[in-house]
Amino acid sequence: MKQRENTAAQPALCRRRLRGRKRAAWLRTGVQTVFFFAMPGAFVAGFSGVKSLFQSVGAGQPLQWSGFVAALVALCAFTIVFGRFFCGYLCAFGSLGDFVYWLSGVVQKKVFRRRTQYRLPDRLTPLGQKVKYAVLALIVILCALNVYDSLGGWSPWSVFSFLTALRFSFSGYEIGVLLLLLIVAGMAVKERFFCQFLCPMGAVFSLLPILPFAMLRRDPENCLTGCQACKKQCPVSIRLEADGFQNGECISCERCATVCPRENLTRWDRRPGQNVALPVLFKAALFFALGAWLGLCRFL
Amino acid sequence: MKRNYIGKLASLVLILAVLFAYQSVAKAREAQVAQNQAEIAEIDAYNRELLRQQGGGSASYEPGTYTGEGQGFGGAITVSVTVSETEIEAIEVLTHAGEDPAYFSTAESVVDAVLRAQGTDVDTASGATFSSLGLLDAINAALEEAVKG
Numbered sequence: 001m002k003q004r005e006n007t008a009a010q011p012a013l014c015r016r017r018l019r020g021r022k023r024a025a026w027l028r029t030g031v032q033t034v035f036f037f038a039m040p041g042a043f044v045a046g047f048s049g050v051k052s053l054f055q056s057v058g059a060g061q062p063l064q065w066s067g068f069v070a071a072l073v074a075l076c077a078f079t080i081v082f083g084r085f086f087c088g089y090l091c092a093f094g095s096l097g098d099f100v101y102w103l104s105g106v107v108q109k110k111v112f113r114r115r116t117q118y119r120l121p122d123r124l125t126p127l128g129q130k131v132k133y134a135v136l137a138l139i140v141i142l143c144a145l146n147v148y149d150s151l152g153g154w155s156p157w158s159v160f161s162f163l164t165a166l167r168f169s170f171s172g173y174e175i176g177v178l179l180l181l182l183i184v185a186g187m188a189v190k191e192r193f194f195c196q197f198l199c200p201m202g203a204v205f206s207l208l209p210i211l212p213f214a215m216l217r218r219d220p221e222n223c224l225t226g227c228q229a230c231k232k233q234c235p236v237s238i239r240l241e242a243d244g245f246q247n248g249e250c251i252s253c254e255r256c257a258t259v260c261p262r263e264n265l266t267r268w269d270r271r272p273g274q275n276v277a278l279p280v281l282f283k284a285a286l287f288f289a290l291g292a293w294l295g296l297c298r299f300l
Numbered sequence: 301m302k303r304n305y306i307g308k309l310a311s312l313v314l315i316l317a318v319l320f321a322y323q324s325v326a327k328a329r330e331a332q333v334a335q336n337q338a339e340i341a342e343i344d345a346y347n348r349e350l351l352r353q354q355g356g357g358s359a360s361y362e363p364g365t366y367t368g369e370g371q372g373f374g375g376a377i378t379v380s381v382t383v384s385e386t387e388i389e390a391i392e393v394l395t396h397a398g399e400d401p402a403y404f405s406t407a408e409s410v411v412d413a414v415l416r417a418q419g420t421d422v423d424t425a426s427g428a429t430f431s432s433l434g435l436l437d438a439i440n441a442a443l444e445e446a447v448k449g
Contacts, residue, residue, distance in 0.1 A: 041400050041402070041403065044427075045400075045402050045403070045427075048406075048426070048427035048428075051426065051427060052426060052427060053319070055426055056326075057322060060326065060329065061326060061330065062323055062326035062327050062329075062330050063319065063322070063323050063326070066405070066406050067401070067402035067403070067405045067406050068402065068406060068427055070402075071402060148426075149423075149426055161373075165373055165374045165398075167373070167374070207308060207311065207312075208308065208312065209305055209306075209308035209309035209312055210305075210308075212302075212305055248308075294402055295400065295401025295402035295403075295404075295405060296400065296401075296402050297401075298400055300401075
């Protein structure tokens with residue numbers, strides 16, 4: 001209630017803030033679109049690096065330096081320094097998830113006349129977020145046992161990569177197609193469904209020691225009483241009370257920082273009153289250069 | 301939160317240390333295997349030479365350079381294959397416009413495998429299956445030409 005009075009009393013401020021939120025959303029969508037078409041294979045390449053390392057172990061051979069391992073090292077180094085910016089802005093599969101969730105919202109509201117978008121209940125989230133570690137462990141064990149390659153076409157990522165290459169024959173990949181359809185269905189009812197629940201590369205990222213200064217920080221003293229705007233906006237349901245924002249699940253989408261009425265979420269490159277687009281564009285450009293150098297860009 | 305960070309840092313260092321230790325063991329083992337394979341290759345070469353001298357009609361190719369084409373992940377891959385009467389001597393990739401570079405460089409390992417095995421019955425590169433299959437198809441196409449002469 002207090003909040004509403006505040007904004008009503010300052011319509012100019014309110015408008016400016018709304019404009020800021022819209023700009024941030026467009027900026028993110030723009031960056032995501034560019035990377036969706038330029039580097040749709042980056043996340044698969046990184047995870048292929050994990051697989052190739054463990055396949056070498058399974059075959060008793062020395063670890064081989066390859067384009068995939070280079071992609072893995074680059075992704076991990078980038079994430080340790082900048083947080084999971086790759087997940088939030090650059091990963092093609094994450095962008096697919098955002099798009100499907102947005103589309104689902106539009107369809108639910110326009111076609112089914114729902115007032116609010118249906119979502120999976122939040123109480124399932126903490127448990128679901130553990131599932132990705134099981135996925136990672138399973139794939140790593142299958143690689144190390146040398147049976148992974150004989151499993152054939154089950155990978156939904158392979159099917160996704162066919163689609164990005166406009167290749168539409170899926171023979172031998174029926175299981176992969178089915179899994180991808182199930183994942184897309186999940187994406188429609190839970191924001192970032194795949195990223196937080198299933199993504200094995202996300203599991204790797206959330207286990208990385210992301211440098212503390214790369215995380216958004218909240219100063220609880222300065223918060224409006226009872227305001228939970230940041231928590232409600234968070235696509236990966238980070239709990240305010242327990243872990244603040246020092247959490248491997250955070251995908252650095254910065255929506256919390258954009259929505260906060262007091263600009264109370266800060267980081268070294270995100271201070272109140274500072275330009276918010278520049279750091280995003282800088283990080284995106286840096287990764288683009290890195291990815292192009294490593295051969296991840298489809299057009300170079 | 302600080303303990304959390306230190307824990308993750310420690311596990312990362314631990315994983316890297318284990319991989320490093322594994323690497324030194326595997327390298328030593330690989331050196332052993334390479335030595336054995338060199339001996340096997342030497343004996344194979346000797347046997348092939350003997351067969352050739354006996355003139356057992358083992359000339360499998362018409363010597364020359366042939367090109368072949370295969371479908372990769374995102375388009376056609378063409379290669380040129382140089383053969384002598386009995387051996388695949390060199391393989392050169394001519395075009396691979398439709399492949400993502402990082403994936404294609406991984407797939408190129410099958411070229412070495414074909415040269416070693418002197419045939420296309422080799423494993424595809426994991427993670428780059430379609431580029432690998434495209435390369436193998438292209439090499440096969442070239443070799444078919446070579447057999448016909």
